[in-house]
Amino acid sequence: MAYQLYRNTTLGNSLQESLDELIQTQQITPQLALQVLLQFDKAINTALANRVRNRVNFRGSLNTYRFCDNVWTFVLNDVEFREVTDLVKVDKVKIVACDGKSKPHGNIKESTIIQC
Amino acid sequence: MASSANSNPVPKLYKSVIEDVITEVRELFLDEGVDEQVLLELKTLWENKLLQSKAVEGFHTEEQAALQAQQQQQQVQHVHPNPQVTTAQAQPVILPTQQQQAAQQQVIVQDSKLLQHMSATGISAAATAATLALPTGVTPYQQLITSQGQILQVVRAANGTQYIIQQPQQPILLQQQMQPGGVQAPVIQQVLAPIQGGLPQQTGVIIQPQQIVLASGNKVQGNAQVMQAAAMAPQPGQPTTAAQVQSVQQVQGAAAPQVASSQPQTQTQQPPMMLQVDGAGDTSSEEDEDEEEEYDEDEEEEKDKDGAEDGQVEEEPLNSEDDVSDEEDQELFDTENVVVCQYDKIHRSKNKWKFHLKDGIMNLNGRDYVFSKAIGDAEW
Numbered sequence: 088m089a090y091q092l093y094r095n096t097t098l099g100n101s102l103q104e105s106l107d108e109l110i111q112t113q114q115i116t117p118q119l120a121l122q123v124l125l126q127f128d129k130a131i132n133t134a135l136a137n138r139v140r141n142r143v144n145f146r147g148s149l150n151t152y153r154f155c156d157n158v159w160t161f162v163l164n165d166v167e168f169r170e171v172t173d174l175v176k177v178d179k180v181k182i183v184a185c186d187g188k189s190k191p192h193g194n195i196k197e198s199t200i201i202q203c
Numbered sequence: 204m205a206s207s208a209n210s211n212p213v214p215k216l217y218k219s220v221i222e223d224v225i226t227e228v229r230e231l232f233l234d235e236g237v238d239e240q241v242l243l244e245l246k247t248l249w250e251n252k253l254l255q256s257k258a259v260e261g262f263h264t265e266e267q268a269a270l271q272a273q274q275q276q277q278q279v280q281h282v283h284p285n286p287q288v289t290t291a292q293a294q295p296v297i298l299p300t301q302q303q304q305a306a307q308q309q310v311i312v313q314d315s316k317l318l319q320h321m322s323a324t325g326i327s328a329a330a331t332a333a334t335l336a337l338p339t340g341v342t343p344y345q346q347l348i349t350s351q352g353q354i355l356q357v358v359r360a361a362n363g364t365q366y367i368i369q370q371p372q373q374p375i376l377l378q379q380q381m382q383p384g385g386v387q388a389p390v391i392q393q394v395l396a397p398i399q400g401g402l403p404q405q406t407g408v409i410i411q412p413q414q415i416v417l418a419s420g421n422k423v424q425g426n427a428q429v430m431q432a433a434a435m436a437p438q439p440g441q442p443t444t445a446a447q448v449q450s451v452q453q454v455q456g457a458a459a460p461q462v463a464s465s466q467p468q469t470q471t472q473q474p475p476m477m478l479q480v481d482g483a484g485d486t487s488s489e490e491d492e493d494e495e496e497e498y499d500e501d502e503e504e505e506k507d508k509d510g511a512e513d514g515q516v517e518e519e520p521l522n523s524e525d526d527v528s529d530e531e532d533q534e535l536f537d538t539e540n541v542v543v544c545q546y547d548k549i550h551r552s553k554n555k556w557k558f559h560l561k562d563g564i565m566n567l568n569g570r571d572y573v574f575s576k577a578i579g580d581a582e583w
Contacts, residue, residue, distance in 0.1 A: 101252035114241045123228050130223040135562040138431040142456045149583035180540040187545030
């Protein structure tokens with residue numbers, strides 16, 4: 088089972104919204120929607136691991152940090168994200184990071200794996 | 204991070220993920236006995252939302268863009284034979300204004316089904332949905348401006364049928380076309396059955412509860428406002444539509460003075476008062492402000508009285524000032540810049556933190572980025 092971490096992204100949220108619409112009109116069951124999301128988790132995890140090959144550097148000041156259920160949550164201020172090509176500056180950014188080394192076990196409830 | 208020199212990897216990545224997911228769940232859908240149509244609709248909804256979020260550059264393939272342009276032109280020809288009506292081609296210019304207008308207008312949407320499909324370029328569906336407070340399951344699809352400067356929202360319900368919502372500023376009269384036969388029927392708050400289910404090109408009617416004005420052969424009945432978009436499908440209705448659109452223009456001129464004198468059957472408010480669906484708390488009039496102030500004062504008096512008896516109630520408002528919160532400033536921002544990723548190593552030395560991250564998706568300043576590795580430094 089893959090991390091559900093990426094559901095709160097543009098891609099993930101648009102999928103969830105679309106599924107919700109279909110549920111509202113009863114074109115699909117909530118159960119089926121859940122299956123789709125699980126499939127999405129697998130697909131996005133695989134795609135990120137295999138199809139993306141770029142590096143980013145960033146620097147800023149750390150406002151808050153939290154480590155809960157093996158999930159790190161940081162809030163940084165005045166951050167510069169640098170890629171080879173260009174630069175992006177933001178005043179505030181929230182970073183949510185799950186453990187990259189261990190994958191979630193099947194018997195752990197899904198709810199503990201997402202953001203704290 | 205997307206430059207013209209290197210191609211942006213994000214659209215391709217997203218597309219591949221969408222394809223993968225749709226392919227994988229096709230089996231699941233079939234097992235559940237769900238039609239392939241629904242699966243395609245899921246894909247369309249998903250892609251549209253991504254488009255509308257503008258978080259991804261160049262998401263649309265050239266093919267799809269060409270298709271869209273074609274559709275727009277076709278429908279423009281069918282729908283607006285009359286040069287008086289603003290065509291879809293002029294819309295890209297009007298859109299930014301539409302967006303502002305849409306945010307300020309109040310619209311009443313009946314729960315009754317709305318039928319209609321007009322083709323046009325659209326604005327953000329999410330913004331429009333929020334603005335219009337659409338019923339669940341209905342998403343704005345496109346916008347259209349009529350010759351009167353009215354803004355029509357094409358709304359797409361999840362079941363595939365499409366509706367038009369009129370944004371009322373002035374009463375607009377159009378002939379009502381029930382079927383290609385063109386039989387008139389007074390509609391107060393009724394649902395008109397779609398001619399063909401789910402097809403993008405249909406005739407239809409919008410119904411709104413305030414003023415209902417039916418124009419039929421230059422007659423005006425005051426009951427409800429009915430908007431009609433012309434028929435687009437290759438049906439016998441098409442020539443009728445063209446004639447109707449033209450006669451509508453004439454009717455509008457004649458009917459406008461009649462609107463004021465029309466007898467309202469369902470409305471209890473003065474036209475063009477609208478039912479506000481975006482909640483109370485307006486600050487537009489002095490009366491409202493005074494009322495709110497009075498209300499607050501009454502609350503405070505009650506609180507003081509209670510405080511005398513029970514010390515805790517008084518303390519709560521006092522203690523709440525102790526919090527140091529930056530939240531108010533931050534809420535003003537539309538985009539919360541978020542990075543979702545996995546961590547390889549997080550290191551700290553005194554107050555110097557080092558981050559080694561991987562496989563991340565970032566949304567910065569409204570745009571999406573991805574990385575396979577990210578290294579960062581920060582001081583706490």
